[in-house]
Amino acid sequence: DPAQAKPALRDEGAKLGFRLTLPAQILVLFIALFPLLMQLYISLTDWSPLSGLGWWSAWSLWNNFANYTDLAADARFWSALKRTAIVMIVCVPAEFLLGLTLATLFADEFPGKRIFYSILLMPMMVVPAVAGYMFFMLFQSGGPVNDILSALSGFPVT
Known part of the structure; x- marks a missing residue:
């Protein structure tokens, strides 16, 4: 029956596509996941690149959550967090509105549009x-x- 052959063919194509992209998916997962897990592991130790140990031996310098409790008590961390929040709250909406305004402006024709467009793109x-x-x-x-x-x-x- 031709009606049943189309879904079967579609399923085979999906399986083939998955198999062909699997190596790239594994690579991307490894590139993203390995550094994250490694940093979480190292963050629970007193390891440093200058300690003379490889990062794989950082378990011998285990300190549980001491780095995180030190961070929570550090005034510089909270100050940096506040500055980051201010930048996020003020600058991101301002840049969005400026970009939206310029996009709206350049969507219409006006005298000197080509000159202003060139001036904006020059940098x-x-x-x-x-x-x-x-x-x-x-x-x-x-x-x-x-x-x-x-x-x-x-x-x-x-």
């Missing part, structure tokens, strides 16, 4: 152009990168 265009020019200059045949490679290898880079 976004200058940075990549300057970065591109800098890399162009760095990798010139007489540039510093090729001079260093020539000195290290003993062969002139052309």
Whole structure:
């Protein structure tokens, strides 16, 4: 029956899609989950990169929740939290309203729109152009990168 074949084909396609994306999903999960779990583990210890131990041995410096109780008692933490809240409450809505106003303004035609549009986009265009020019200059045949490679290898880079 052709009506029953379509759902079966759709199910097979979904299974194939899942199987094909599974390695990428596992990778993304590992990239996101591993650092989170590692930081939670380390936060329950007195481990430091300067302690001479690898992070996997941090369990020997276990301190339960002492880091969190110290943080709760630290005035600098609460001050930083207040400043962050102020920035979030004031700046985020202000930036949203400014962006919405500009988007509404540029949606309509008005005299000088192209000039104002260019002025607003100029900072976004200058940075990549300057970065591109800098890399162009760095990798010139007489540039510093090729001079260093020539000195290290003993062969002139052309």
